[in-house]
Amino acid sequence: GDSVTQMEGPVTLSEEAFLTINCTYTATGYPSLFWYVQYPGEGLQLLLKATKADDKGSNKGFEATYRKETTSFHLEKGSVQVSDSAVYFCALTSGGSNYKLTFGKGTLLTVNP
Amino acid sequence: NAGVTQTPKFQVLKTGQSMTLQCAQDMNHNSMYWYRQDPGMGLRLIYYSASEGTTDKGEVPNGYNVSRLNKREFSLRLESAAPSQTSVYFCASRVTESTDTQYFGPGTRLTVL
Numbered sequence: 001g002d003s004v005t006q007m008e009g010p011v012t013l014s015e016e017a018f019l020t021i022n023c024t025y026t027a028t029g030y031p032s033l034f035w036y037v038q039y040p041g042e043g044l045q046l047l048l049k050a051t052k053a054d055d056k057g058s059n060k061g062f063e064a065t066y067r068k069e070t071t072s073f074h075l076e077k078g079s080v081q082v083s084d085s086a087v088y089f090c091a092l093t094s095g096g097s098n099y100k101l102t103f104g105k106g107t108l109l110t111v112n113p
Numbered sequence: 114n115a116g117v118t119q120t121p122k123f124q125v126l127k128t129g130q131s132m133t134l135q136c137a138q139d140m141n142h143n144s145m146y147w148y149r150q151d152p153g154m155g156l157r158l159i160y161y162s163a164s165e166g167t168t169d170k171g172e173v174p175n176g177y178n179v180s181r182l183n184k185r186e187f188s189l190r191l192e193s194a195a196p197s198q199t200s201v202y203f204c205a206s207r208v209t210e211s212t213d214t215q216y217f218g219p220g221t222r223l224t225v226l
Contacts, residue, residue: 004155032213043117043203043217044156051213089155093213100146100171101205101215103155 002027006090006104013080013111021075021107023064023090031092033057033066033073034101038087047075047088080111115139117218119204125224126194134189134221136204144207145187146215147171147179149200156203162187194225 007022025031032051036044048057053068062077073090090104120135136145143164148156158171162181176198178190187206191198201222205215 034214036217043219044205045217046214049214100158100161101156103157105153105155 002102004104010108016079019077019080023073031094034091036089119218137186138206142206146205147189148203199225
């Protein structure tokens with residue numbers, strides 16, 4: 001079945017540091033890939049997505065590129081801020097009629113001033 | 114436009130008690146989903162409803178029942194709560210068959226003693 005593996009946390013960075021959170025996946029067919037973010041005490045929000053190979057999703061300074069050859073979708077940001085502190089989830093959906101999401105376990109990011 | 118709303122926000126139950134978690138969306142979405150979030154486990158799908166009048170099991174359906182009351186509302190029922198059901202529950206919805214983005218509610222934090 002489908003699965004998502006993302007790097008274990010927690011990740012602690014200083015403000016303006018470079019961020020990478022690794023994500024790899026196993027799926028049948030051609031999945032769509034997502035990064036969701038969960039700020040403290042809130043629900044999940046879509047951060048970015050990519051629907052086919054070599055697509056780059058971007059939002060709020062975050063980027064991730066759909067790499068079919070390495071089955072990866074790593075999240076990057078060049079300069080993190082304290083307000084980026086949150087839990088980040090990598091996820092995929094294999095489409096079909098139900099578009100069920102399969103999530104990774106989440107990575108807690110803490111950014112210190 | 115409130116998006117996806119969930120009630121209650123918090124709930125404490127004793128083992129064996131029953132309760133229903135409510136979810137409603139005002140975006141005219143066809144598909145709705147219930148997930149649970151546990152530490153170190155990411156989000157796991159409990160049940161989903163591809164359209165009004167249909168429901169299907171997800172990854173972890175045991176101990177739960179659902180009702181798609183109408184297009185707006187999708188409830189999750191625990192008939193006899195167990196400590197293993199202590200979790201944060203998220204409802205989500207998706208707009209059409211051809212769109213893979215899900216929108217999440219703020220969550221219900223449930224503790225079963």
